Amino acid sequence: MNMQTTSRLTAAETALIDAFNQQIGELPGNGMVTALRDRLLDDLKKAGLPTRRIEAWHYTDFKNLLRGLPPQAGDAGSDPLEPLVAGSRVLAVIQGHANQKAVAEGLGVSAYSERLRDGSAAGGLDALGSDDAVGRINGSFVRDGYVVDVPDDTELENPLEIQFIHAGGQTHTRLPVSFGAGVKATVIERHRAVTGDAAFVSHVSDITVGKGTELTWIILQQQGADDTHLGQIRVDLGADAKLRLFVINAGGKLVRQELHIKVTGEGADLTLRGINLLGAESHTDVTMVLGHDVPHTGSTEVIRNVVFDRAKGVFQGMIRVAPDAQKTDAKMACNTLLMSDDAEFSVKPELEIFADDVQCGHGATVTDIDANHLYYMMARGIPENKARAMLVNAFVAEIVEELEDEALVEALEGVISAWLEKHT
Secondary structure, eight states, rough: OOOTTGGGGOHHHHHHHHHHHHHHTTOOHHHHHHHHHHHHHHHHHHOOSTTSSSGGTOOOHHHHHOOOOOOOOOOOOOOOOOSTTTTTTEEEEEEEETTOOOTTTTEEEEHHHHHHHHHHTGGGGOSSSTTTTTHHHHHHOOEEEEEEEETTTBOOSSOOOEEEEEOOOEEEEEEEEEEETTOOEEEEEEEEOSSSSOOOEEEEEEEOOOOOEEEEEEEEEEEEEEEEEEEEEEEEOOOEEEEEEEEEEEOOOOEEEEEEEEOOSOEEEEEEEEEEEEEEEEEEEEEEEEEEEEEOOOOEEEEEEEEEETTTEEEEEEEOOTOEEEEEEEEEEEEEOOOEEEEEEEEEEEEEOOOOEEEEEEEEEEEEOHHHHHHHTTTTTTHHHHHHHHHHHHHHHHHHGGGOOOOHHHHHHHHHHEEEEHHO
8 A cells, every 4th residue: 555645644543554554464255355455444544543634523523533453363262141021033243253153043144254255345335435444444344243134034032232342453354234125123233342451343223124014123232431433323224114213322432423315216215313422531422424315204303312421422413405305304313411511512404405395303401300300309319310310310211212112122222221320
């Protein structure tokens, strides 16, 4: 690679290039994939990591926030986690490596590394655009993951939980999942650190949702206190399909979670719910780009944020309505509780509407816990820290309760309660 620009690179950018040069000989892929990896990394090197000057990264100066990289990951020596919901089917990716012999009855499952080796992954490996640093990093370094095909008319009685487990170091994974027509399923995408060792993690999920499918997809991110997590989900939502997408961030030092969603089938409907639990000096950025491309589609997005200490958070939500997308109904809201004077949360809702017969709107609120509510509870003998935790819990619990599945609601409420106990 041309190293003439090295003097302008930060320590983290130099570390990325060095890591690529060290790993390229062992990264899975045929000649076409290897050439694509090399181009992605070269594009990243030429552009550099994004700064505030890039509009999509205005609130996350990634070039300066990413200070370095941990060493390349070794073997985790970890077993799969107990499933979040008892009875779930579990597919585990441990320290960036999938089980080559994994099966799930009634589903097509294979290791993503096989797609890299035979070159069939090349078509989906590219970045989404010039500002897609997450896609470039993941495409350059991805080693493994799962490819899952869900046949038409499949109904999963229990959730499918796909675990991404790491014990520090660098791990890069991918998860293409294709749902046929008429499917009913719940999928839990779970990212979890099992040690306190720092990690640099990137992950891309690429989801195709077929006609009439009803899908609940939950992203639960519980990285370590020193981890960098770059996540991206790409969704194509077909005709009459219904997707309920829940995103819960409850960990990580530096987190960028991108949601790229295309509504391409008439009658499709998206429900997005997000919970961001931020503490210490963490920085979490959730950025959504949602395109309504056809008529008669709907979407609602509600994001709830709780920010403690000196943490900083971001929600950027872009809804684009194409000229042909008449009768679109799209609404977006972002509500934030700031729990300290040093906490920050930035909200940037955007609408680009090129159709004239639509209903679209957005709103945002930022507040502290209501003093009257806190006084009411303390007057009844509840200690202040417990009262605060109960009020915060109530603020986010109504989002989780929309899931309706009692076992799943209970499990996620347990995750939220455990996080709040450490921060209130």
